[in-house]
Amino acid sequence: MLEPRLALANLALSSIELVDGNGQQIAAPIIGQQVFYRARWTATGLASSATYLVKYTVGGVSVDSSPLTLGNGTFSWYRGTTYASPGTHQVSITVDGDNGVAESNESDNTLTTSFTPVLPGDLPQRFTFPVAGVPHRDYSIGNYVDVDPRSGSREDFRGGPFQYDGHDAIDAGPATFGDQDRGVPILAAAAGTVTEVVDGHFDRETSMSSRPGNYVRIDHGNGWQTSSWHFAAHSIVVKAGDAVAQGQLLGLMGSSGSSTFSHLHWNVRYRGASVETFYAPTSYWVSPPTYQGDAPPTVMRSGISNYDIGSELAEGPSSVTVFPTAQNWSAWYWYRLSNLPLNARMTVTWFRPDGSVHTTVDRSPEGRQPSVWYWNIGTAWKNVPGTWSAAVSVNGVELDRQSFTVVSSGGEPEATIYQGSALIVDGRVTPIDFGSISAGAAAVERTFTITNRGAAVLTTALAPLPPGFSLVGGFPASVPANGSAAFTVRLDTAVVGRKFGEIRIDTNDRDEAESTFLVSGEVTGTAPPGTPVVTLPGPAVPYLVGSGPVVIDIGGDVSDADAATWSGAALRAEILTNGTAADRLAVRHQGTGAGQVGVAGGAISYGGQQVATAAGGVGTTPLVISFTQAATLPAVRAVLRALTYANVATSPEVRARFLGVSVSDASGAASERQVKRVSSMAGGVVVAVRPS
Incomplete structure (x- = not known):
């Protein structure tokens, strides 16, 4: 009698299919699209612990699936491989690509095929570059897509060094964080609909990490999508559902999320797969950017x-x-x-x-x-x-x-500000964060050092600190040549709310007479009963330099639970940073019909009836709107939503401006001041937002 013998296992590859990044079968990829293949196979006679790989070889470049321990049955697995450069590519896919399973038949493990990519015939609109400015002066490209899918191997579309392992986008950035502070506009590369926005995260990261970043995703139609990453905090001017035009301002460049330096990370996807557009530049770009390796150095x-x-x-x-x-x-x-x-x-x-x-x-x-x-x-x-x-x-x-x-004699002073050993560059927009502290708890303090790098005495004077912050002890009136002096600022914890503002130090430094940086912190707790509440839920304010007034927040709201009347209440809007004589805060005239806000000189009406008087709003003088006995909650809310910002200079500075808006009621109780960033851009590029 023969003893029973265990039959050898077998893995039989039945089909291989070209698919898109979503796993849907396609006839051919477009040029530049990452190529995905699905393998289907049947496993019989395998031990439950048997582990093997599926090897995908495209154009001579091989990548493997994850180790598979699936047992017996029918299975499929799809994986991204290389990017589709022009021309015909040979494909070979092998189940048990590592020969980890002893099989009764090895001849049915491999299938071969080929594909030839096609031009992007359904791209709705060729792209324009998503960063405003002069290339190689205001920004330069640091990385392209790494088109080699193998871990540890990398090359850009030209076989060059402008990439890092696994990178899937264009990276373009400025020379310094100081340029980020001045504002580098990020634009919509093509028309589309905003599908996702995340904003508000720290924007001066210097290392790869899992920290969240600020980004915008746009659906351009026909399966095309772009993503723009690492925006400066609170600078994004669009929201989900907005329709955007090509060249429209989206926000300002930053270094939020997993980022080592200020830059835009711009990714193109078609049907779920990344695309390296530079394999067919004239098919993807209105004016293809010069390859970084070919660009003359500047x-x-x-x-x-x-x-x-x-x-x-x-x-x-x-x-x-x-x-x-x-x-x-x-x-x-x-x-x-x-x-x-x-x-x-x-x-x-x-x-x-x-x-x-x-x-x-x-x-x-x-x-x-x-x-x-x-x-x-x-x-x-x-x-x-x-x-x-x-x-x-x-x-x-x-x-x-x-x-x-x-x-041979003399010299000049030179002011430099530090927190610890870290330079605080003049005009820094990323706030120095004091953190979050409970109301009534011990105050949080931060110490800063003024270093005089020059050879003459530096005279210094501290401008009034923003509300919620105070000076601990004294402030140095001067700093000797080659010397340093410190001062300490406290986040006060008596009043609940978010605190934000500018610290300004006036000096006799010839080229930096004002040294400025921003600070922020939050005091948590419950505001006293009867405190008005203002909300400005919309995105940042988009402003095209030299254009007319723009509304600050069309969705703004105000409430006061115990207000029997709005008579005696006041709405205050102010420029918190970098204000000049040419800045303007005002109320937009809509008309005198029902539900409309009207403006006639300093008189503000709602539905044709005067409800307030306005004063200020020119230069750095706050705009104060004082409500009359006729004011109602709908009237106050409508006036809030009609607040505008503009700059009337013929060549205004494109420096970061933050606006503050608050409401006080007749008893004097004031709301927490809401802060809104103005994201500005030089003329010649569309910035008007079409709301959803």
Whole structure:
């Protein structure tokens, strides 16, 4: 009698299917789309613990499924592979690709096929670049899609170094965080409908992490979608459901979420799969951007200073350009390049006042290089008064030259602000956060240091602090040359609510007479009964520089549970940061019909009946609207929703402005001040939002 024997297992691959990123079968991918294949197979005779892989090989590049322990039955698995470059690609898919299972028949493990990608015939609109500004000056591209799907292997669409492993988008960013503070507009690359918005997260991240980011997703139709990531906090001007036009402002660049530096991460997807548009640039772009590796290098930012600025290059170092011979400073020159071509020759030359060369440094780096460089000549300048300069050239073409003056006596002050060892760049918009604290608890304090990098006494004066913050102890009236002085600010905990505002230090620094940065914090608890409540739930305020007034928040609301009347109540709107004489806060005239707000001089009407008088709103003077006996809750609410912002200068500054809006009732009880950011952009680009 023969003893029973266990039959050998078998894995039989029955079909392979080209699918999109959602797993739906397709005839062919479009050029640049990530290629997905589904394998279907039957397993018989396998032990329950048997584990194996499915190997997907496309164009000679192989990737595996996860280890599969599925037992017996019929199964399928689809996986993303390489990106579809032009031309025909051979495909081979093997079940048990690692030969981990002893089988009775190995010949039915593999199937082969091929595909040829097609042009994107259903793309509704070719893209325009999603960052406003001049390329290679205001921003540069740092990364493209990594088209090699293998972990640990990477290349961009040209086989170049502008990517990192697993990257699926374009990254484009400015020279410094200081540029982020000045505002870098992010635009809709094509018309579509906003499907998702997340805003409000910290926007000065410097490391990859799992922290949440600020982003906008847009559906362009026909299965096309773009995502824009890492916006500056509270700068997004659209909401889910909004229709957007090509070139319309979405918000401002930041470094929120998993991000090492300020930039836009812009991803294109078609039917759930990422797309590398530069495989067919004229099919995807109105005006295709130049490949970063082909772009002539430019210097985006540069400067001269007198201290080791290595740790401050991301923020933007403080400049010092007057060097007294009595000082023992080192002279430093720094610059940020838009691009350094592979194997290019970079030369840094220091020139004496008579034009002769003091020293020259040549570099011919291989592979991808950092974009920021800094050099120093120690104190070699000390015995040669006059104007020195430092210049950088690439392949013999001078790109930048900065100068500094060596003087035998005198000098200038130079203000620099720190929190601990971290530079607070002048005009910083990301608030220094005091955190959240319960009402009545011990106050939270933050200490800041004013460092005078110059050779003359720095005089200082602290402007009034924003509501909710106070000075602990004294404030230095001056800081000696090469010296430092500290001051401490407290978040007061007596009044519940979110606190926000600008700290401004006035100095005799010639190029930074005002040093400013923002602070924020929250005092939690319950407001006293009868406190008015104001809400401004809409997105940031979009403003096209030089255009007319824009409404601050069409969805604003106000309430006061115990208000028997609105007579004597007041609505206050103010510019909290960077206000100028050309700024305007006002109320939009709608008409005198039912439900309309009317404006005639300082008189405000609702439904044709005067309900308030308005004063101020010009320059930095707050707009105060005082309500009369005729005012009702619908009237107050309508006036709130008609508040507008504008700037009447012919060439206004595009600096960050934050607006504050609050209401006080007849008893004097005041609401928590609501803060709204104005996201501005230079003229020539659409910013009007069409609400859902």
